[in-house]
Amino acid sequence: MSRVSAAVRLLILLAVVGVVLYPLFWMTGSSLKSPSEISNNLSFWPHEFTWSNYKEGWSSLDVVFGRFFLNSALIAGATVVANCVSCLVAAYAFARLKFRGRGVFFAIMIGTLLLPHHVLIIPQYLLFNAFGWINTPLPLVVPKLLATEAFFVFLMVQFMRGIPRDLDEAAKIDGASPYRIFWHVMLPLARPALVTTAIFSFIWTWNDFLTQLIYLNDLSHYTVPVALRLFIDSSGQSSVGPMFAMSLLSLLPVFLFFLAFQRMLVDGINTTGLKG
């Protein structure tokens, strides 16, 4: 490549970086500006720094915002554990054990990958309503215990297929049962797939809106996304600052995960086509 075209390439890339990052910087800057400055100052940098948006956003609703963070964190944490356990168990059956119907079940599992979630929200709502689970975290967590996130089952099956069969064959010849092989061979070797699953489970649950909106009706049970929505209902200019402040806080966990695991996240979607 010539010098000129290399420079053009770099210029285009930097322009794209600008477009990609501008909304994030703008949000960060605006969260530190006074209300009048938000609409008049195009630059990221506030003329005058103020923390008042954070203070106001944190406590302007009837329940402090920390409560929503706690709710979100508990649901996300439980989902991470549930997904890791249930999907690993199911993936072991699909990847390593021989039993009648495995091929059919595997095809069904792949089929559910493409199933739009919206087909299930009405009947699942009625089901969980019959259980008396509305306004509790149960409808958000219990399905994950049953390996309903087919993406992760598929991811782990793919991963396990890459583990040399010699290892479990050797254990089998030594008389180990499938349960022992799962515990002593697969579990330790599947650590990378578990980490990927954990990270994506966390991010997806943290960002999830529709299910949490449907099942959590009580302000004190709200998660961060459901609570953030309240800032648009009262969309006077004065609430824009607190909205930015709380939005920024809500993106921080995902951003920190991104910083810590960027290589893994990017490679994770490479191997499976997982959506971000």
Added chain:
Amino acid sequence: MPPSLAEAVHPAEAPAVTRAPRRRPTTARRGEGLAGYVFLSPWLLGFLGITAIPMLFSLVLSFTDYELLDSWSDVKFVGFANYHKMFTADPHYWHSVGVTVRYALIAVPLKLAAALGVALLLRRDRRGNGTFRSLFYLPSLLGGSVALSLVWLAMFSRDGAFNAFLRLFGIEGKPWANDPDWALATLILLAVWQFGAPMVIFLAGLKQIPNEYYEAASVDGASRWRKFWHITMPMLSPVLFFNLVLEVIHGFQGFTGAFVLSGGTGGPVDSTLMYTLNLYLAGFTDFKMAYASAMAWVFLAVLGVLTAAIFSTGRFWVHYADGEEN
């Protein structure tokens, strides 16, 4: 072969255990069929209890007049009335179909074009490419959140950053996100902004194309343009196909952005009434659970047909190098 443990416990499944004569049977092998079902049981329970049976239930429901809080004894079968109403007597419905199709038809090609364009710039190994790749991927992680949709709303409001930017050129903008003609465009822009995920997949595909092809074409004097159309595009077609299927399915299901941008109404003037948002409003605001179920089943059928259609066109333009699959 002596009767196995699995046969004793689970006679019906025994043939699967005892079949497989290729390998020397060991004691461990006998329990495998049973163990398979043990390990599969959570998934199986989830598939039946939370996916398959509820789905069938909603199909049945779609032929009734059930509304939330109705007592089940009052529910009547109404045949195809819900479907009939949807197709002939509900202007909102067709409007939401139009909005969704317009959204997907514009957002998906734009997003894929952006993804491919940037991937082409990053394909050769150069310093800094890893950083670019990560930065471009970041919006795919954040863009689906309520927080980012709120930022988007603010950016494209009357006093937002976009209008402040236009003012630099002396242009007085409008409240884009609140304008019936432009609200959907801001949503499309939010989708295109998240081009990073398909870009990463394109990059992986580009890395698979052997350099010899390009060298051979150069020897034959092919231009850069010809190389792109005759080497890059055919070789990349399986990846493009994969991205297309994924993005179409994803595009039709857009919900969060539309909900947040319109304050949960699909407004202004229904301009952001995406199919899924309309479905949500029917079920959870109007409590018309049966009607919403009918909408959901039509959605499923249409998405299924669409996916099948994309797959069937695939054989005309997707080229698989022998044995390679994606």
